Amino acid sequence: MTQKSTHDLAVIGMGMNGMLNAICLAGLKTASGKAVSVCIADKDPEPLKRFELDNRTIALSGFAKALLDELKVDIEAEPLGIIDYIYTFEKSTRPILEFAKEQNNNQPIGWIVKGRVLLNALYKKMQELDNIDIKNGCEITQLASTSDTAIINGGQISAELCVVCDGKASPSARLLGVKRYSHSYNQKSLSFVIEHETEHKNIAVEQFTPNGPFATLPLANSHQSGVVWSLNGSLADTLLAMPQRRLIMHLNEECKRLKNIGFVKQIVSNPRAYPLEISILAKMHCGRFYFAGDAYNAIHPVAGQAFNMGVKDAAMLKDAVQSHLSLGLDAGLKTCINEAANARIKHHLSLNIATHFLVKLYSNANPLTKLIRTAGLDVFNQFSTLKNLAFKNASGL
């Protein structure tokens, strides 16, 4: 018979969001000053092998970087890339949106960490904390809420509150019968690292093409950038199947207007394709289960904001749970869950609308749409208030 374990709090899923939530919650104390016990479970028996396959370059906002530093998650096993400037433009037009560190008191607009480095750092931090019980190879197949307990896999794990971070397909949301609204972009993002001829000068570039957005993110090595290349239909698979020499030819076609990249010399990491969709649950919680990360809301990577959003959600949940525990109250009470969810839902909705609008407006070759968006962004670029608002959003400040 499977051993049963009872904890104060539980987390399902060991992706970026699950591990971050577990670390945040493990820092909390009960009213008597005792550290809470946290259990985190993932179906994957060997997460470290999975982390090595993650070749994404993740743009972190100032808020996310500050929280990871505060939690002492060492994401600097490899030096971080720094974003000092962001240029956004459409093929064959001049830059339509520019953000600079000068708008941010000369501080970086964001940081770039490799996905595998971030995942390994979060896992290492969890292992260092005595009050986190890590259960690998533990697939969650049954969930139930009673008046005072979240019961997982028929009691294999139980806790006052369970944070569900099992990804955008979220089997837990299905088990709990929570409706998901989703829309596939019929796009895949190719993610990999390139080495280029020119120094990137800490510039991140987003170039909109009718096939989808093409982004380069500056890494610590000034001749290397992460690429997030979103492509319509089966184009991503076609490019993936090509010999590297031909893929580099296509890359150079995309990069020829990017003055900070110059000529692409080689592809440094194996490209991987990620299917893209927008999806959000009808509610952020159900009984004693609270949804977070992609399990609650997955978005297109065009603005590089999904994990950054998850970090703000984790910080909000941590504060709500701490205020309840300090009063000797149960963390799974509706008041606690509502406090965290209500503060975040409107941010999710506005980010969903903004990213969806951006993808739809730009992945389109219609000449009228093109005229409207160029004129619109020209106006937008000239108004500092609008631009500053967008800057704050883009940098997650």
Ligand SMILES: Cc1cc2nc3c(=O)[nH]c(=O)nc-3n(C[C@H](O)[C@H](O)[C@H](O)COP(=O)(O)OP(=O)(O)OC[C@H]3O[C@@H](n4cnc5c(N)ncnc54)[C@H](O)[C@@H]3O)c2cc1C
């Ligand atoms: C190409 C690309 C680039 C991106 N760039 C950025 C960026 O620059 N900035 C940014 O903020 N965001 C970015 N994102 C978004 C970010 O990567 C995701 O939001 C984030 O990785 C999602 O993490 P998660 O923990 O929510 O889910 P996942 O990583 O999907 O983790 C889910 C976990 O749940 C486990 N699981 C699933 N089912 C079960 C079950 N039944 N029982 C137990 N465990 C289960 C899985 O094994 C997995 O470990 C990008 C995304 C893509 C695709």
